[in-house]
Amino acid sequence: MTSKAKNRRKRLGKRKCVSLPDLPMRGDHGTGTQAAREGTVIVPMKDDPNRRAYVQRVDAYKRLSLTMRQEQAAKAIRDAYCRVESLSSGGPIKERVQASPKPDATIDVQVDAQSQLHFVMAAVPCQQRFIVEHILWKNQPLRSLKNAPRSAARLRATLDLVANHIGY
Numbered sequence: 001m002t003s004k005a006k007n008r009r010k011r012l013g014k015r016k017c018v019s020l021p022d023l024p025m026r027g028d029h030g031t032g033t034q035a036a037r038e039g040t041v042i043v044p045m046k047d048d049p050n051r052r053a054y055v056q057r058v059d060a061y062k063r064l065s066l067t068m069r070q071e072q073a074a075k076a077i078r079d080a081y082c083r084v085e086s087l088s089s090g091g092p093i094k095e096r097v098q099a100s101p102k103p104d105a106t107i108d109v110q111v112d113a114q115s116q117l118h119f120v121m122a123a124v125p126c127q128q129r130f131i132v133e134h135i136l137w138k139n140q141p142l143r144s145l146k147n148a149p150r151s152a153a154r155l156r157a158t159l160d161l162v163a164n165h166i167g168y
Contacts, residue, residue: 025053070159080117123165
């Protein structure tokens with residue numbers, strides 16, 4: 001070896017291992033804009049050697065650390081609200097009801113949905129209704145509310161009240 005090569009080797013030291021970054025997940029993940037990615041996670045498919053994944057929307061209340069009773073109460077409120085909304089927007093429940101021979105069946109299902117929503121929302125105090133509607137009805141993140149830590153504590157207390165009212 002020449003002295004030039006020896007000096008170069010001393011300067012560089014040991015050769016470092018090169019690591020390659022993980023390959024990106026394949027599949028259709030939507031447009032990729034910030035608005036489209038909000039509230040979603042990329043979930044890899046199980047046992048897939050081609051690294052395919054899909055985008056799954058996550059409910060805002062699932063990002064919070066809730067107890068099982070609180071999560072059941074949140075799901076009951078969300079499901080009751082979604083049922084009312086699906087009936088008013090011409091969803092599959094409405095189509096099924098319109099095919100029934102009785103003309104009052106549509107009104108019966110709408111009244112049932114409204115009464116279920118009224119029942120689960122009866123335990124929500126008026127001051128906390130805005131927080132419940134923001135997170136459970138509109139599926140907006142908690143951080144978009146002012147004073148998020150206090151709102152989180154109020155939501156947990158409200159969900160405990162709803163769980164007691166429903167009987168969870």
